[in-house]
């Protein structure tokens with residue numbers, strides 16, 4: 001029987017990463033309710049494998065499991081992994097909303113605008129899965145290339161080239177934000 | 182020797198992330214000092230990074246999620262303590278069902294909580310009949326699981342899994358809140374041909390995975406639990422069809438038993 005102490009140890013170690021796991025799940029499945037279920041399942045899976053766990057990077061490990069759980073969840077629920085938002089409509093939305101915000105100057109001011117927050121979030125959500133996950137892990141969670149490589153099971157060089165392509169797409173989507181400088 | 186623009190472009194992302202070797206970084210710096218195009222790219226990239234950082238669009242986990250996860254782990258420990266793989270396999274085989282065997286540990290089924298075991302089939306059957314008669318089949322009528330599932334959010338303190346089984350011949354009609362012996366449970370409504378199926382879901386704390394089939398007033402009832410939630414499917418469908426429905430739900434992962 002599992003002791004209380006194992007559970008306590010697990011919770012102490014992994015509870016601090018709950019936000020990161022939830023944030024990743026939410027960006028990947030793009031649904032707050034599913035993200036909760038996914039995180040719960042991921043933590044359960046992690047807990048069950050906890051005995052075999054020897055790595056010292058618990059954040060990368062729980063994010064790896066969360067990401068894998070997302071993929072199996074989406075497959076199981078017949079959610080398409082690759083359908084991105086209609087690019088045209090995202091661009092249109094971004095264009096339309098930005099035209100009224102010409103006076104914005106600094107990143108802080110851009111950030112201060114709630115609609116810009118929404119736009120940038122939506123731009124990231126509109127990226128295809130492979131670019132979305134690398135963006136979230138780097139820009140939102142601040143993982144190193146090495147950690148990202150671990151989570152996505154790809155070499156660090158691939159992390160860099162994927163991030164570069166993801167950023168190129170984001171720049172195109174957010175071209176008007178950039179033009180404000 | 183200086184890097185080509187292509188090479189710089191390939192490394193620029195790594196440069197703004199400070200992920201290059203010192204030697205690489207130095208070469209990039211040298212290059213962008215004398216190349217306006219690459220310098221512009223570098224500035225744009227930096228700006229994009231700053232903007233995304235500044236908007237801080239990270240979503241924190243809702244406060245109840247930590248509790249949910251915690252409860253799930255606790256449940257796992259309890260469940261694991263009395264788990265028996267062999268019995269589970271037996272319990273899920275249809276032939277055993279058709280023999281009319283009552284399998285599992287009925288007294289431990291969470292659907293029995295607060296209710297005597299012999300009252301439950303009656304409660305389930307009457308809830309099913311009520312839903313058919315009173316024009317109150319669904320509170321939320323939708324075949325979209327992504328509409329039905331969130332509807333329960335805030336109405337129940339657990340989250341019932343809602344599966345779309347349309348392509349298997351069991352379209353989802355919607356969901357409603359149901360009270361069984363005073364407890365709020367989720368009722369998910371499916372249809373198979375002209376038969377309505379009520380799937381009742383309640384939070385479970387089963388000690389063991391169990392399943393049983395019974396008949397009440399002509400209605401077939403299959404009850405099971407996955408260790409987290411308890412389910413009861415009620416319908417005038419043939420038992421074999423109802424068990425097929427049950428098996429589909431299990432396959433879709435409702436029985437939360439990875440591995």
Ligand SMILES: [Zn+2]
Pocket residue numbers: 185186189212216217218219220
């Ligand atoms: Zn150049």
